[in-house]
Amino acid sequence: MTVLILTSEEDVTADMVVVHLNASGVPVVRLDPADLTGGVALSGEYVHGAFRGHLSSAGRLVSIEGLRSVWIRRPGTAAARAAVPSGWLTEEAGQALYGMLRGCDARWMNHPDAARRARHKPWQLRVAQRCGLPVPATLITTFPQAARDFADRYPDLVVKPVSGTHPQDPPRAVPTSRVAPDADFSAVAFGPTLLQRRVAKRADIRLTVVGERLLAARRATDAEAEVDVRFDTSDVPWCPVEVAPRVAEAVRAYMREAELAYGAFDFAEDADGTWWFLECNQSGQFGFIEVDTGQPIALGIAEWLARPASWRPSRVNGARAQVP
């Protein structure tokens, strides 16, 4: 049975997993939905009470019923590179591809429904609270006065996008940033604003979860470091770090509630050693951690994807993404 990987060609991080799958002799088909209907083709028929479907890409033909797992890594927008792309064609191609795949028995990393829900950062904060992870005091509001009151209670704040996305018109990045003490919060009225108590961190923590496997990495920071680790140009390497049992238990509870098979958690470690939950990226990058730490994240993903499709999770709400 085959592992299907949906990602872009330039995704060299996915290559790290493909290498392991190749070494173990597990068949792989990798394609980018953006190449529908050019380099990628599909067909499925529902006849006599049964379904038979196929995908083809770069000369490979795979039966959809013959998939053991589907890894949604960095897929492009369906049919984005079609000869005559359009919003309508994207919708048609996406419905055809993901609609057929949803009907198969393959295991997902991560299921599209779970992935879509997991991208909501406000939802992440609530799940983290429920699972017992420390969450910095946070306010999401369009009320300027609520922001002012929050700033009175928590004078040292950061602001970050609620969605985690960045404006593209024109292209800009909106990093997590410290809010000036004398900030004018009037503009809070013009868009939902996420304010959070700044954690005076001594280290950034990246905890990568693959199934039941937890691999944490730590990078020490200094007081003047960028608030947003993604913008930190520090050349301090990431190092492996143990996960406290209490944190591990809470993270596993989060993964179960989110119905995720893969997640990359960001924490800020304070002076007391407490790991404060910041977010969980359901498709977060892992290559840079593996390169620094040597942690076998790609191997773990490959092993998870390579498991037989006959295995079924105990929960029945359709995600089929979990590991027992």
Added chain:
Amino acid sequence: MQPFALNYARPAAELEVSTPYVYDSGLQLNVLSDGRIAARDHALMRELGTTTSTAGSKTHFDD
């Protein structure tokens, strides 16, 4: 009328870096000009930063 968070926006990082590897659809892997598999060269990947968590990217909506 600009939302508060955009007061902290920066120009997006230029991520269209030139990479010394190309995708081989037969191998389903990116390969270097000498035929080696790029993903096996961790030093190169570290140098290029193509596996990093990078804000402001059009492609990396999940960092």
